[in-house]
Amino acid sequence: MLAKFGLVSSMALVAVANAILLPPQMADDFPGIESLGTPAQLDPYRRDVLLECPTCPRATAEGSFYKLAWAGDTGNSFLLSFEVGPDRKTLLLDGVQIYPRSFESAMGPPQFFDVTQYGANDPLPLGVTGYTTFYPSAPVHKDSGLDLIPVTLIIEQIGYQPMRVPPLTIYLLQDADGHVMIASFKSDGSAQAQEDCKDWLSCKLEALKDKFHSMASAMKHGCHKLKGGAVGQVANDGDERHHHGGHHHPEGDHRDGNRPHHHHGHKHHDHKQHKHKANAFMRIGAPMLLGAMIVWLLWAVAWSVYYVVVGVNEMYRGRSFVWVPEEGETNYAVLPQCEAPPVYEEVAEKEVVVEEKN
Secondary structure, three states: OHHHHHHHHHHHHHHHOOOOOOOHHHHHHOOOOOOOOOHHHOOOOEEEEEEEEOOOOOEEEEOOOOEEEEOOOOOEEEEEEEEEOOOOOOEEEOOEEEEOOOHHHHHOOOOOEEEEEEOOOOOEEEEEEEEEEEOOOOOOEEEOOEEEEEEEEEEEEEOOEEOOOOOEEEEEEEOOOOOEEEEEEEOOOOHHHHHHOOOHHHHHHHHHHHHHHHHHHHHHHOHHHOOOOOOOOOOOOEEEEEOOOOOOOOOOOOOOOOOOOOOOOOOOOHHHHHHHHHHHHHHHHHHHHHHHHHHHHHHHHHHHHHHHHHHHHHHHHOOOOOOOOOOOOOOOOOOOOOOOOOOOOOOOOOOOOOOOOO
16 A cells, blocks of 8 residues: 555656756747756656556466466556666666667667556566667757757567557757756657657657667767667657666665565566576577578688689680599590491312313
């Protein structure tokens, strides 16, 4: 009961104040971001969001190994924990960097994070096993030395269960030195977002295109300059609540007392086992396959170069063959075609009889 009361109190506080203080021009251009009288009411570096999903199934833990069972499309709510990284230049979700996209996330194995299910039952930590993030390659607004950067998050799978969680946009403020802080969250979509990403499928296509662009940028500019593609669509409401610190911070505090730790006192989920197997394959199997492909490619290139050199040599020097008979092989000479020699027959000798005359 106290946990639910603390959650409701935090949500009520955020209902009154759901952003940090912004320049008036920026607040006018983006009505989803409201100004506060005192920016200290909310921590711009640590925030929690309770994201509503009316069509998502609800999970229950069964058995000693924490096996998940999913109910029908009864609706669900997920608590997401955001924070700014120690260098003040990255945005983390449950300790996983989602902005800017790093070289490891673009080229390496996927990194998953946890969310907490809230509802009729006790809070339940769940692992997100499929998600997409994208953001514009340039800030959508620039004024007073600050850039406004919307980062859109689409959760697609939770515990290997397909979901249609409404997209969530996190607005970041970035200064000239690249330092960011959390400005606000928005879930009803803007006109530009509706124009660029009209439905969930187009958002997915934009996200895939953005990932390829980020991989190419990683090769050219390095990790700190990676950025994404187009602004995505967001839908439905997401409630915020004050973030007082948490499980992934060195302080180790319990935030507002009702936020459960993701792993303390719980056994591993099924999705954790699958994730460990996937990570083991990516660390061991993938390098072996990559090495085999590289060896095969080098072999093919070497043979190609050999045939090219032989072909050029034959073209300019001609071809010559020397026939070497194998051991034990009998050689036969082929005579040229000509007329058959004449055949001579022996003539029988005639006896000469001499008659004597009397």
